[in-house]
Amino acid sequence: MQPLSARERASNLNELAHNTFDILVIGGGVTGAGVALDAVARGYSVALVEKADFASGTSSKSTKLVHGGIRYLPNFDISLVHEALVERGLLLQNAPFLVSPVAFVLPIYEGDKHPVGMPFTTPKGIGLNRLLDAGLWMYDGLAGRRNISRHHHISRQEVLERAPTLVSEGLKEGFIYYDGQTNDARLTMAVLHTAVRSGALIANYTEVTGFEKANNRITGAIVHDVIGDQQFTVRARHIVNATGVFSEQVESLAEETPELLVEPSKGVHLVLSREQLQLGDDAIVLPETEDKRILFIVPWESRAIYGTTDTGTGDLNHPTASQDDISYLLKYLNRYLTVSISEDDIISTYAGYRPLVKPRQKNASTAKLSRTHAVIESPSGLVTITGGKLTTYRRMAQDMLDLINRRDSVKPVHPTESLPLQGSAAWPLTQHELQRRGTRLGLSSNIIQHLGGAYGSNATIIMDLVEHDPGLGLRLIDDLPYIKAEVIYACRYEMAMKPADILSRRTSIVLEDRERGQGVVDEVTHLMAQELNWPSSEQQQLTQTYLSQIQNQVTAEKHQI
Template identity: 75%
Template sequence: MHSLSAHERTQNLNTLSSDHFDVLVIGGGVTGAGVALDAASRGYSVALLEKMDFASGTSSKSTKLAHGGIRYLPNFDFALVREALVERGLLIQNAPYLVKPVAFVLPIYEGDLHPVGMPFTTPGGVGLNTLLNIGLYMYDGLAGRHNIASHHHISREEVLERAPSLIPEGLKEGFIYYDGQTNDVRLTMALIRTAARYGAIITNYTEVTGFEMENGQITGAHIHDVMGNQNLTVRAHHIINATGVFAEQVEALAGPMPEIQVEPSKGVHLVFSREDLKVGEDAVVLPETEDKRILFIVPWESRVIFGTTDTGSGDLNHPTATQEDIAYLLKYLNRYLSVHLTEDNIISTYAGYRPLVKTRQKNASTAKLSRTHAVVESPTGLITITGGKLTTYRRMAQDTLDVINRRDGVKPTHPTQNLPLQGSAAWPRVEHELQKRGVQAGLSNEIIHHLGTSYGSNAHLIYDSIEQNPGLAQQLISDLPYIRAEVIYACRYEMAMTPSDILARRTSIVLEDRARGQDVLNDVTQLMSSEFNWPSNAQQELIQTYRTNIQREVLAERH
């Protein structure tokens, strides 16, 4: 079994410089991980490089939904919605422990003219309900055999029962429809692990600094290993740029004129406690905003996520929620909820950039920035895949590999349509075994549930380590379900290299904890050090770096 430990990372770096690969993937977010898995499952030899940590960009900053994109319906973007709904169904099938259906309450108020961000309305809003109903029938219909459950109309009373904190004044009735929810980082890690199982050579903290060219064609990439401070060259037949909002910068390394133009759009989310928002298990869609956005209140883990915005660009490496972003979101939350929320209620905020894509080719229509993706081949041979959304990562990867198959004169096959991701084997039977082991280990139901939905069958490895060292069953933070054994697991099996990798990505502590992991930082660093034998000055440096980064984020929110 591929351990994906720090030791394996070192071995992988040696392999990178000595082997010649069929496919080199740049970018370790959900798209790059999906491309690496698709390529490896089609039989190609694959290398994947990530300049920071896996999922450290946009892939850890989503609304945590595997959804069809209900807001694209009013724009008649049927192809996009259909594609996303089919992918949502395949995700539920191929990663059952990671993706679960969730009900969305859509309330209808007097005077609503643009519910779910409808770009048009009817005189006085008459008949809007019928339109919404038709739209939701289409949403169900476009999902085909993959539909989760059919939408239905609910009374005013049922809306308030399911979403008790909504303001009752002017509430007429509502609808319920269904979508999927996932943990974006855990999904990315499952893809990384599955790709490694299929033979992909994977490293994080390895940045591409330039390309090797022969006769105007790309033949390799120059890379810098940030951890070991060394430079190497990786040679590959096909090179794929899957770097999301950084796609243009990577293209620029290969030639003067990038083929695509990425228009980063910032999405900001606020995280609250469930008690403060008084939500149950259902998500709520806020009816409308002046700028026709659609805002979701989504119960997630022990918390509630609220978002998202759609604002311009900034520092791509450090997206932050500004005062304006926070004020915008709080305004609508307080408009529709009977609980009054202030900045003091916010546990954390997070921001990420969506890679909305334009092509620079003259004949391409650039009028509409679409969330659909583009696979673009540059004259140097570099293939860039960008655009899209979390839910459609598999389809994006498949379209990218089809281009490579055609280049190689091979008939495309689509193995990932029915390929279970690592941790999914024999689910839900394994779920019962894990439940039994969790009870034996004396863990709470909340922790047992968390381990199952985060790691699937790999949670057995976590229980193995608890059997060897019962102290690892201890919680890291008293009101969150994370335990010490997860730190060891992340070091041994998920290439966690720094405390931030664990606090911000392998777990979601940084989002769910008011102190954003600072109180448990020493503990986590020590557990990692027991695996890596870090000298004490290295530990102190890592601790300081983490604190500095957290403080910078908190400062940005206050200004």
């Protein structure tokens, strides 16, 4: 396992400033990570810079699903669904420790007219179940040989057995269908690690502030090291803008007129107690909303993730759930469940922006925004990849590299289709070994399961740390499976530079803990300080910064309308 510590970051910054690369990727979310991986896999020299932390934007704010997007079928977005289902299958193959199948219970109620967000209906909703069945057959068929399992019809009784807190009044029957689940931030780290293993140089907290040009062509990016407060230029033959909802801002730095309009759409999620919802291993699809959205309740270790909304824009750097967003989600939760859930029951909320795209030309259709991705080449040579969704990150990267191959008059190859991500080695054989070793070290079963699911075969390194110092096997928070050794691992192998990097992205503590990490930030910062040689004054400052950020977020949720 290649180290990725503050020392490697400093070394990388030096390399970035003094070398010329084939490709510079701007953006350290899952799309940028995917582009970096595909590029090194095709033999290019690659650099990647990210203005904040890796996966700190949309790539840690999703519903944590790897799915085809069942709600796009009624809109006849067949190609989009097919592409996503193929990618779902490849992720299950290439990252088996990180992506797992999950069954979805889809209940059908008397009087439903727009289940799964169907834009059309039938008189009095008669025959909708047959239409849904046909749609689910299509969903299975579009996945082809990579389908997880066929959907099937279930009785009213089985719906209530699988989802006992669903309202029984008016419930007629249901369906079970299958999709995948992942940890989005961990997936991004796995993709980045795989790229680094093949030679990519990456750095977080490195913001592009401008471009260098020669003969009206971009030759380099001016980069500000946010942590070291220094500026340097990274030169590359091809520069890729993979910044999602910030794509237009980066294009404007190049004095470009964007060809696409990126319209951010905010998705809000609530994190709730799985026990309180009596949620088993199956996810639940809430059948109908007035605005024809689709809402999921998805099991997430001891928690449940519930969402999502599709609302307007706001501060792109600090998306928050407004009172309206929270009220909207609670309204439907309490309509369809027998347990009463109030704001006091919410463990945490989170929000992220999807980069939905539409053409800028006035004569183009803007009737609906699309999740379909777009690769755009500007006159100055900057190439922008935007749109898409978590599930299709690999295909987006592949399309980007195909364009760069054509620029270089090279025949495109697609190596990432069968490239296992870092941590997948000999899985599930390694999984059994982790279980045996973890038990020997005295780790509880849910800690062992968590380590395997988050790190794959790299969990052996964390167990090495525990073996050397048993105190590192202690939990950070009593009712969550995260242990102290993960903090050390994040500093040494995942370029964690600030407490929020660990609490919000290397782990999901900020989502799963009712205090959002405030009670443990002192301990995390202390462990990081030992690794990163922080003086006590810097420890205190970083702790206070984290606490202020969390308190500002909570305040914004309570007062934003």
